[in-house]
Amino acid sequence: MLLVLNPKLTASEIEQLRQKLTWMGLHAVLSQDDGVCALAIIQGADQQVDMEQFIHLPGVVEAIPFQQKYKLASSVTKKQRTVIRIGDVSIGDESQVVVMAGPCSVESEEQINLTAAQAALAGARILRGGLFKPRTSPYEFQGLGEAGVRYMKAAAQQHGLLTISEVMSIDQIDLLAGNIDILQIGARNMQNYNLLKAVGETGKPILLKRGLSATYNELLLAAEYILSTGNPQVMLCERGIRTFESYTRNTLDIAAVPVLKELSHLPVIIDPSHGVGIRKFIAPMAQAAIAAGADGLIIEIHPDPDKALSDGAQSLTLPQFATMMTSLRKIALAVDKTMAHFSQS
Numbered sequence: 001m002l003l004v005l006n007p008k009l010t011a012s013e014i015e016q017l018r019q020k021l022t023w024m025g026l027h028a029v030l031s032q033d034d035g036v037c038a039l040a041i042i043q044g045a046d047q048q049v050d051m052e053q054f055i056h057l058p059g060v061v062e063a064i065p066f067q068q069k070y071k072l073a074s075s076v077t078k079k080q081r082t083v084i085r086i087g088d089v090s091i092g093d094e095s096q097v098v099v100m101a102g103p104c105s106v107e108s109e110e111q112i113n114l115t116a117a118q119a120a121l122a123g124a125r126i127l128r129g130g131l132f133k134p135r136t137s138p139y140e141f142q143g144l145g146e147a148g149v150r151y152m153k154a155a156a157q158q159h160g161l162l163t164i165s166e167v168m169s170i171d172q173i174d175l176l177a178g179n180i181d182i183l184q185i186g187a188r189n190m191q192n193y194n195l196l197k198a199v200g201e202t203g204k205p206i207l208l209k210r211g212l213s214a215t216y217n218e219l220l221l222a223a224e225y226i227l228s229t230g231n232p233q234v235m236l237c238e239r240g241i242r243t244f245e246s247y248t249r250n251t252l253d254i255a256a257v258p259v260l261k262e263l264s265h266l267p268v269i270i271d272p273s274h275g276v277g278i279r280k281f282i283a284p285m286a287q288a289a290i291a292a293g294a295d296g297l298i299i300e301i302h303p304d305p306d307k308a309l310s311d312g313a314q315s316l317t318l319p320q321f322a323t324m325m326t327s328l329r330k331i332a333l334a335v336d337k338t339m340a341h342f343s344q345s
């Protein structure tokens with residue numbers, strides 16, 4: 001239930017109303033949308049409730065029942081799009097496309113430095129790099145862990161990039177939240193609800209990847225776990241789903257972009273690298289993602305992909321990445337956007 005409030009209510013009157021709801025056994029959180037305040041009752045009003053009791057509360061002008069189980073993630077609760085601002089980078093700002101790029105795994109100081117330099121030069125604003133890797137086989141490279149955090153942080157700082165890396169478990173949160181700008185929840189952990197709540201509590205921006213067989217509804221409910229901790233900074237990431245097609249690594253669901261943007265106010269990011277898994281198809285899918293309205297891309301690149309310790313087959317070389325970025329600028333212009341770039345100041 002969303003209680004739209006009289007704009008004349010003072011902060012203390014809103015708080016009194018929230019306390020009254022708590023007293024009624026309901027959990028309500030304040031949501032502000034384009035200057036209009038509302039109290040979203042996220043717990044306690046799921047059963048058949050008497051709408052009348054809400055409409056007659058002091059200061060309530062309208063009571064809108066939620067149609068979906070996700071409430072804070074829903075575009076019904078918040079019509080204004082969520083923009084995540086980190087430093088001078090804005091993700092979800094309708095006029096810009098933000099590119100995150102880097103290796104699947106951070107492998108060495110030299111590798112991440114070289115990649116960061118070329119990623120920045122080509123126009124990426126955020127450096128990706130796996131430090132703890134969810135590998136299908138336990139015998140494959142599992143990531144550099146703590147040493148890699150230092151290499152990645154230094155490389156990003158040197159080249160003016162922000163950072164994103166995956167958190168696989170709760171015990172990694174302190175290390176990564178203290179050193180990395182955006183925490184990634186991997187596809188395999190989309191429904192690890194304890195992890196979702198724990199990353200939410202850091203207050204850091206979170207990129208939530210869609211599970212291998214997750215529906216939009218399940219993805220949005222996973223986002224709801226993070227949002228319900230009071231952390232509004234969530235991005236949804238489509239990274240390909242499992243289908244009967246086996247030629248590509250996954251099937252990249254481009255329809256996720258307009259659909260998720262209809263259902264939710266959260267930014268939508270496309271990961272074509274894991275989506276198709278084949279180097280030569282990354283650029284066309286990245287172009288399609290921007291044309292469909294994606295707020296950003298996350299792309300795997302490597303100085304020498306054939307020697308990469310993980311996901312080499314889907315990683316672009318550094319020159320291939322630069323060429324792709326040039327083509328993406330044209331697509332962005334065609335949909336009235338620009339590619340986020342370094343400010344001159």
Ligand code: PEP
Nearest residue numbers: 104186187188209239274
């Ligand atoms: C990754 O980004 O390297 C990764 C493991 O992604 P996903 O969780 O989408 O498989």
Ligand code: MN
Nearest residue numbers: 104300310311
């Ligand atoms: Mn990867």
